[in-house]
Structures are given as C-alpha cells and as structure tokens.
Amino acid sequence: MAVLGAGYGGLRAAFGLARDVRVTLIDPADSFTERVRLHERAAGRQDVRHTLRPLLRASGVTHLAERVSRIDTAASEVHTDDGRVVGYDRLVYALGSRTGDPGPARPGRVFTAETAAELHRRLHGEFGRLTVVGGGPTGVETAAELAESHPEWDIRLVTAGQVAPGVSRRGRAHIRSVLTGLGVAIEEDHQVPDADDLDSDVVVWSASMVPNTEIAKAAGLTLDEHDRITVDPALRSTSHPEVYVAGDAAAAYTPVSGPLRMxxxxxLPVGLHAARSVVRDLGGLEPRPLKFSYYAQCISLGRHDGLLQFVGRDDSPRDRILTGRAAALVKEQIVRTTVRTIVMTARSPRAARLIPGVN
Ligand SMILES: Cc1cc2nc3c(=O)[nH]c(=O)nc-3n(C[C@H](O)[C@H](O)[C@H](O)COP(=O)(O)OP(=O)(O)OC[C@H]3O[C@@H](n4cnc5c(N)ncnc54)[C@H](O)[C@@H]3O)c2cc1C
Incomplete structure (x- = not known):
C-alpha cells in the first residue's frame, strides 16, 4: 500500500491505514509543513514545520523520502526521481496543490506561499512597495499578516473581482475595514495578467491554487475541468478504482456539501475517509460514500483579528459572523488542533479511525 504526499490528506490517510496495512509514504520532505501557516512564515514565524520521524515511528508507517516522478498503473508501480520502484495493490494519491504560475518574473521580486521563507528574507530590514495579487482567503490572510508584521512596507491588495467573494457582505465589510486599518490599499476589479506587469518592488502571487495532478494525468487518470482527479463517492478514481484520492488533488463531492473546496x-476528513475506504475494499467490503458538510470558514487577519464566517452545509455564507480577537483565537485553536489531530492519530490507531478532523 503506498500513500503519495505527506500533507494533511496524505498523513491522515497513512495513519488511518497503518493499523491494518503496511504503508509506504512517499514524499521528499522529512517534515510536515503546515501550509495554512505559510503567510505567517512570510511574516517571520519559524515553527511551521514538524519533523515526521517521531510520527512515523509511532505509527509504523515507512517513509520513502523521494519525489514521485510517475505512476505505472498497468504494472501497479510508483517510480521516484531516484529510480526507486514501489509496487502497490492500492494507492492513495495526495500530492496536494501549489500556487498558480505568476508568469515570467525578474529574480527576487515575485514570491508565492511556497517561497514564504525567501519572501521573509527579502522583506526583512528593507522597505518599499509590495503588492499581493489575489483577493481570496490566502491573499487576504497574506496581506493582513505582512501589513501587521512589516508596517514599513507600503502594501496593496489587487484582485480581479471583489475581496473575499466567498464570505457574507458583513464578513467582507469586516475584512475591508481590518485591511484598511492595517494600511493595506485595496484595488478590486483589477485583472493582473502576470506579476512582472505590476509597478511594485515585491509581488506576492496568491491568485490561484493549481492541483498537483500532472503525474495522475500522465498515468491516464481522468481529471475534471479544474484538473482535479474525478472520484466516486468512496474517493476511488473514476478511471482507476485501485487509486484513491485525498486532499486538493481530488474532485471530491457529497450531495450535501457539493464539490469540496481545496x-x-x-x-483531513477526506484523507481519513480514503483510509476507511481502502480498508473496507481490501477486506472485500464495498467502501461507503463520503459524508461531509461545512459549518464555518476561518480567515486570519493578522495575529489580533480574524473572521469566523458561519456557512450552510453547502459552504454558502450565512449572515452570522464572529470577528476581532475572539475570531483570531478560534482560528489559532483550529490550526493547532489540526496538528494535534495528526499527532494523535499517528500515536493511536483507534483515534486515527475515529476523529474525523476539524473544519
Ligand atoms: C497561505 C495559505 C493559507 C491557507 N489557509 C488555509 C486555511 O486557513 N484553512 C484551510 O482549510 N486551508 C487553507 N489553505 C489551503 C490548505 O493549505 C491546502 O488546501 C491543504 O494543504 C491541502 O492539503 P493536501 O494534503 O491536499 O496537500 P498539501 O498539504 O499541499 O500536501 C501535499 C504533499 O505532497 C507532497 N508532494 C508534492 N508533489 C510531490 C511529488 N511529486 N512526490 C512526492 N510528494 C510530493 C508535498 O511535499 C506535500 O507534503 C491555505 C493555503 C495557503 C497556501
């Protein structure tokens, strides 16, 4: 049994499987990166990575620290950059996503969440104009965090539509007011074709997230129009049912929630469900459909403010919101609980199966 990717979905799946199956987890990193804190990393926070070794030891999962280069579905083999070949009977594909391409850019000027540490070094001890491109939650969180931590930089947030289109009118008004209070200039309805077009010393590109599904595509797995792997309700690839998919790479869907956002x-819950499905499948039972519904969305606005947007089961925003320090505290607790859940599930196979994860 192989699990590809040691992010939220992959770790949740690997630890959920470890009691029943021998699992090889393939990811070049020797640590788990809290991607949801990468805007904090850009602002100077250090501890966004957690070494995998104790978790792997506790769970019994074998780690192959290599990059997956291709999957041979006919031979049921995963190939790595270093020439290693890992056979599988079932596979969990959880290679996540990355920031969309900002286009060609001069070196040292354009950054993304993936280059958060370099961005921090670039900002440290300097000042100038910085533009965050993208008004979704990642762009909003990044602009707020950088404005709070680096007030010497003149920051603007540029977005093609309106800021935080997925939240309620009240929620959006709160985001606008906090960003403005932190000195961020907001430019809506501004389409930026590529990062080098902007008159700015530093650009942080947060315009889109792209699923890491090139390897799946090359292996012949069916993708949807957003390049996510199409899956059935039990999270099996619709074209290759021996491949289960978790996290941002999966076009997962439930009748209650609709299509799941990245x-x-x-x-986390999808990773756990993939594990449960594989165990039933290997035991000769039909895997059950994923059950999932939303209840809130959390957006941090620096370290002292935030937005907790209550949503319907289908992720549509309600009027009800929580803001200010209370929302910042809730968001921080949720992010901490995420890591605690992963640690707990590595240590306890029972917890690995029972705790569904946090929203
Ligand atoms: C700044 C920022 C803030 C965010 N805030 C939030 C938030 O507040 N709430 C929220 O719900 N979501 C948030 N997100 C989104 C969230 O981080 C992602 O949706 C989540 O990480 C997806 O989990 P995953 O397991 O699919 O992928 P990931 O966590 O990205 O993990 C993928 C893993 O696959 C590995 N990998 C990739 N390619 C290969 C390869 N070829 N071979 C082997 N391994 C490979 C990577 O090393 C990585 O470990 C945020 C994202 C960003 C960037």
Missing amino acids: ACATA
Whole structure:
C-alpha cells in the first residue's frame, strides 16, 4: 500500500491505514509543513514545520523520502526521481496543490506561499512597495499578516473581482475595514495578467491554487475541468478504482456539501475517509460514500483579528459572523488542533479511525 504526499490528506490517510496495512509514504520532505501557516512564515514565524520521524515511528508507517516522478498503473508501480520502484495493490494519491504560475518574473521580486521563507528574507530590514495579487482567503490572510508584521512596507491588495467573494457582505465589510486599518490599499476589479506587469518592488502571487495532478494525468487518470482527479463517492478514481484520492488533488463531492473546496478543512476528513475506504475494499467490503458538510470558514487577519464566517452545509455564507480577537483565537485553536489531530492519530490507531478532523 503506498500513500503519495505527506500533507494533511496524505498523513491522515497513512495513519488511518497503518493499523491494518503496511504503508509506504512517499514524499521528499522529512517534515510536515503546515501550509495554512505559510503567510505567517512570510511574516517571520519559524515553527511551521514538524519533523515526521517521531510520527512515523509511532505509527509504523515507512517513509520513502523521494519525489514521485510517475505512476505505472498497468504494472501497479510508483517510480521516484531516484529510480526507486514501489509496487502497490492500492494507492492513495495526495500530492496536494501549489500556487498558480505568476508568469515570467525578474529574480527576487515575485514570491508565492511556497517561497514564504525567501519572501521573509527579502522583506526583512528593507522597505518599499509590495503588492499581493489575489483577493481570496490566502491573499487576504497574506496581506493582513505582512501589513501587521512589516508596517514599513507600503502594501496593496489587487484582485480581479471583489475581496473575499466567498464570505457574507458583513464578513467582507469586516475584512475591508481590518485591511484598511492595517494600511493595506485595496484595488478590486483589477485583472493582473502576470506579476512582472505590476509597478511594485515585491509581488506576492496568491491568485490561484493549481492541483498537483500532472503525474495522475500522465498515468491516464481522468481529471475534471479544474484538473482535479474525478472520484466516486468512496474517493476511488473514476478511471482507476485501485487509486484513491485525498486532499486538493481530488474532485471530491457529497450531495450535501457539493464539490469540496481545496482546504485543509476538507483534506483531513477526506484523507481519513480514503483510509476507511481502502480498508473496507481490501477486506472485500464495498467502501461507503463520503459524508461531509461545512459549518464555518476561518480567515486570519493578522495575529489580533480574524473572521469566523458561519456557512450552510453547502459552504454558502450565512449572515452570522464572529470577528476581532475572539475570531483570531478560534482560528489559532483550529490550526493547532489540526496538528494535534495528526499527532494523535499517528500515536493511536483507534483515534486515527475515529476523529474525523476539524473544519
Ligand atoms: C497561505 C495559505 C493559507 C491557507 N489557509 C488555509 C486555511 O486557513 N484553512 C484551510 O482549510 N486551508 C487553507 N489553505 C489551503 C490548505 O493549505 C491546502 O488546501 C491543504 O494543504 C491541502 O492539503 P493536501 O494534503 O491536499 O496537500 P498539501 O498539504 O499541499 O500536501 C501535499 C504533499 O505532497 C507532497 N508532494 C508534492 N508533489 C510531490 C511529488 N511529486 N512526490 C512526492 N510528494 C510530493 C508535498 O511535499 C506535500 O507534503 C491555505 C493555503 C495557503 C497556501
């Protein structure tokens, strides 16, 4: 049994499987990166990575610290950059996503969440104009965090539509007011074709998230129009049922929630469900359909403010919101609980199966 990717979805799946199956987890990193804190990393926070070794030891999962280069579905083999070949009977594909391409850019000027540490070094001890591109939750969180931690930088947030289109009118008004209070200039309805077009010393590109599904595509797995792998209700690839998919790479769907958005909040329960499905499948039972519904979305606005947007089961925003320090505290607790859940599930196979994860 192989699990590809040691992010939220992959770890949740690997630890959920470890009691019943021998699991090889393939990811070049020797630590788990809290991607939901990468904007904090850009602002100077250090502890966003957690070494995998104690978790792997506790769970019995074998780690192959290599990059997956291709999957041979006919031979049921995963190939790595270093020439290693790992056979599988079932596979969990959880290679996540990355920031969309900002286009060609001069070196040292354009950054993304993936280059958060370099961005921090670039900002430290300097000042100038910085533009965050993208008004979704990642762009909003990044602009707020950088404005709070680096007030010497002149920051603007540029977005093609309106800021935080997924939240309620009241929620959006709160986001606008906090960003403005932190000195962030907001430019809505501004389409930026590529990062080098902007008159800015530093650009942080947060315009889109792209699923890491090139390897799946090359292996012949069916993708949807957003390049996510199409899956059945039990999270099996619709074209290759021996491949289960978790996290941002999966076009997962439930009748109650509709299509699941790319989020840590969805990757954890989906990763767990993929594990449960594989165990039933290997035991000769029909895997059950995923059950999932939303109840809130959390957006941090620096370290002292935030937005807790209550949503319907289908992720549509309600009027009800929580803001200010209370929302910042809730968001921080949720992010901490995410890591605690992963640690607990590595240590306890029973917890690995029972705790559904946090939204
Ligand atoms: C700044 C920021 C803030 C965010 N805030 C939130 C938030 O508040 N709430 C929320 O719900 N979501 C948030 N998200 C989104 C969330 O981080 C992702 O949706 C989540 O990480 C998806 O989990 P995953 O397991 O699918 O992928 P990931 O966590 O990205 O893990 C993928 C893993 O696959 C590995 N990998 C990739 N390619 C290969 C390869 N070829 N071979 C082997 N391994 C490979 C990577 O090393 C990585 O370990 C945020 C994202 C960003 C960037």
